[in-house]
Amino acid sequence: MSAMKFTYRSGQRPLDGFTLKRGVGQGAFGEVYFAVSDGGKEVALKLLRGSTDAELRGVGHCINLKHPNLVHLFDLRTDGRGERWVVMEYVFGESLAHVINKHPTGLPAAVVREWFAALCRGVAYLHNQGVVHRDLKPGNIFIEHGQVKIGDYGLSRRISGSERDELSRGVGTPYYMAPEIKNGNYTASIDIYACGVILYEMITGLRPFNGETPYEVLIKHIT
Numbered sequence: 042m043s044a045m046k047f048t049y050r051s052g053q054r055p056l057d058g059f060t061l062k063r064g065v066g067q068g069a070f071g072e073v074y075f076a077v078s079d080g081g082k083e084v085a086l087k088l089l090r091g092s093t094d095a096e097l098r099g100v101g102h103c104i105n106l107k108h109p110n111l112v113h114l115f116d117l118r119t120d121g122r123g124e125r126w127v128v129m130e131y132v133f134g135e136s137l138a139h140v141i142n143k144h145p146t147g148l149p150a151a152v153v154r155e156w157f158a159a160l161c162r163g164v165a166y167l168h169n170q171g172v173v174h175r176d177l178k179p180g181n182i183f184i185e186h187g188q189v190k191i192g193d194y195g196l197s198r199r200i201s202g203s204e205r206d207e208l209s210r211g212v213g214t215p216y217y218m219a220p221e222i223k224n225g226n227y228t229a230s231i232d233i234y235a236c237g238v239i240l241y242e243m244i245t246g247l248r249p250f251n252g253e254t255p256y257e258v259l260i261k262h263i264t
Contacts, residue, residue: 045066047072049064055122055126056086056120057121058078058079059077059079059084060076060079061074061075062075065085070087070091070092070196071089071092072088073085073086074087084129084130085129085132086126086127086128089127089196092125092196099172099195100127100196101117102195103194103195104117106166106167106170106172108167110163110190111166112129112132112183112190113129114127114129114130114195115128115129115130116128132190133185134184134185135183136180136181136183136184137156137179137182137183137184137189138182140179141242141246144246145246147243147245159188160191160236163191164232164236172195173227173229173232174191174193174194174235175227176193177236178217214255216238216248216250217234217235217239218235218259218262219231220234220262223263
């Protein structure tokens, strides 16, 4: 596995009030760092790259949503270079994807019941606040001391035409995509579908649909 290249190093302070400790993740949105505030609070800082105004409004809408099953977003800040950062709770745990990988034949039934109920409570809270996650998958769900926390909400991108083309070329992760996404339908139902796929995967250790290419997987979901 090649080392990820991060823009900033440990000890740097690109965002006033916080000292970066280490880079912890990268994705379509930009980079995530583990950092400590000047007051000693440990947080995650997500540097947003290439986010649209609509996405920034989406994040803004999610600031200060409070639920025990959500990774808490504290603030959306702009640094001296005009780059946007989300200040959020740092989760000391592992992703559900990681846990499933360690249990190839599925998780114990009691654990599945408990974690799935917690996942549903978090998703229901988001929906009650008018937020559709749009990218629920085990890699966005974290387990901290047995507590389920949903991350990466408020930032999820709609699938634009160009991304649809990318899927047909074999890019992307359509394992959790509801059939109605092909019609540009982004209502709460797509999160419910994704939860069903995640439940199947927690119970069996397998995804319901696999294929040689992402496009093949997408077609199976649609048909």
